[in-house]
Each structure stands twice: as structure tokens, then as C-alpha cells.
Amino acid sequence: MLHTPPKENEMGKVLVVYYSLTGRTQLMAEYIAEGVRFSEYEATVKRTNEIATAEELNGYDGYLFGSPTYHQDMAGPIKNFLFLAHHADLRGRLAGAFGSYTHSGDAPAMVFDTMRYVFKMRPFHLGAFNLLEAKVGTQEGRRAGHDYGRTFGEELAQPWTEADDEDRESEPPESPSPWALT
Ligand SMILES: Cc1cc2nc3c(=O)[nH]c(=O)nc-3n(C[C@H](O)[C@H](O)[C@H](O)COP(=O)(O)O)c2cc1C
DSSP: OEEOOOOTTOOOEEEEEEOOSSSHHHHHHHHHHHHHHHTTOEEEEEEGGGOOSGGGGTTOSEEEEEOOEETTEEOHHHHHHHHHHTTSOOTTSEEEEEEEESSOOOHHHHHHHIIIIISOOEEOTTOOEEEEHHHHTSHHHHHHHHHHHHHHHHHHTSOEEGGGGTHHHHOOOSOSSTTOOO
8 A cells, every 4th residue: 555645735634542541641642633733734532432433433644542551451442442443444554552551551552563463554663652640741741742743743744655664564573472373
């Protein structure tokens, strides 16, 4: 698939979908969306319960999915959302993931891997963005969110073909267990 940046006078669009129980990942979503807008892409922010069908996910240039880490896992509503997103046509679109955490911060990398290896999306070169919850409401946290979003928009503006990322399908992440067949 060939991704071309939007034409002049045509604004590209980014969709940010998040789940948040206590508001930190929501705040990250808002800062990241602000950062995307600095890059001159449009950003739409939705909570998982605002997306009812896979069709609602179609039509964006880039996607950023956010989940806090609970019990060393992604949040349940994000798991359900990813099952739904699997039916959307996201292949080749730019993918990023983010979330707030206190100590292990597993969720963003899990979400990012699903977007990359299952949905065959184009991985954002900065990878997943984890932010310690104590930093989310600080100036530093806000700046980090802006930087992640702005850089995402800048990367979207670059033309890209699947050949630019050939190892995406051939190199899965480290085997989850020593007994896994690779
Ligand atoms: C029951 C419970 C389990 C949690 N488990 C983890 C965990 O395994 N790893 C981690 O880094 N943070 C863990 N946290 C911390 C949350 O990730 C953190 O509070 C985060 O900021 C919540 O984000 P939210 O406000 O977007 O819901 C846990 C919090 C709770 C209440």
C-alpha cells in the first residue's frame, strides 16, 4: 500500500481513541491531539464507548490508541475495542499507542504490537508512549504529549510505501515463551 500525504488545501486526519478509568490517559489523549494539531493534521478524540462499529474507524490517515496499564495488562475496554478495530481497514496506516502507569506500564507496547503485527499498520518510529501518572498533569507531561503528537503528524506527512518497512511482517517481537514455535 502506498501512503501519500494529503494534497495541498486538504487536511489529513488522525483519530485518537482511548480508555481511561481515572482520567490520566484521557489527559494524555488530549495533549497528544493538541500536538497532532500543531503539525497541521486534524485530530479527533474519542473514548472507546463512543465507537460502536468498525466502519467508524475508516477514513483517517493515522491512529493513536491509548490504554492505562491495569494488572500488567491493557484495560478491558481497549481489548474489546481492538477486536472491533480488527474489522476496520487499518492496514498501512500510521499507528501509535500511549497510556499512563505507575510501575510496570505494559499496556501501550501491547496495543502498539497489536496494531503493528495483527492489523499490519505502519509503526510510528517513536514506538509506544508510556507516561508515569505522577507526570501526566505536569508541564513536562504536557510537553511530552505535545511532542509525541506533533512528531506523529510530521511522520504522517512523509510519503511511505510498505517496502520502507519490510521487516514489519517478517520480524515478530521476541517469543512470549521459550516453547513458542517461531
Ligand atoms: C487495581 C489497579 C491495578 C493497577 N495495575 C498496574 C500495573 O500492573 N502496572 C502499572 O504500571 N500500573 C498499574 N496501575 C496504575 C494505573 O496504571 C495508573 O493509576 C494509571 O495512571 C491509570 O490511568 P487512567 O487514569 O487513565 O485510568 C494499577 C492501578 C490500579 C487501581
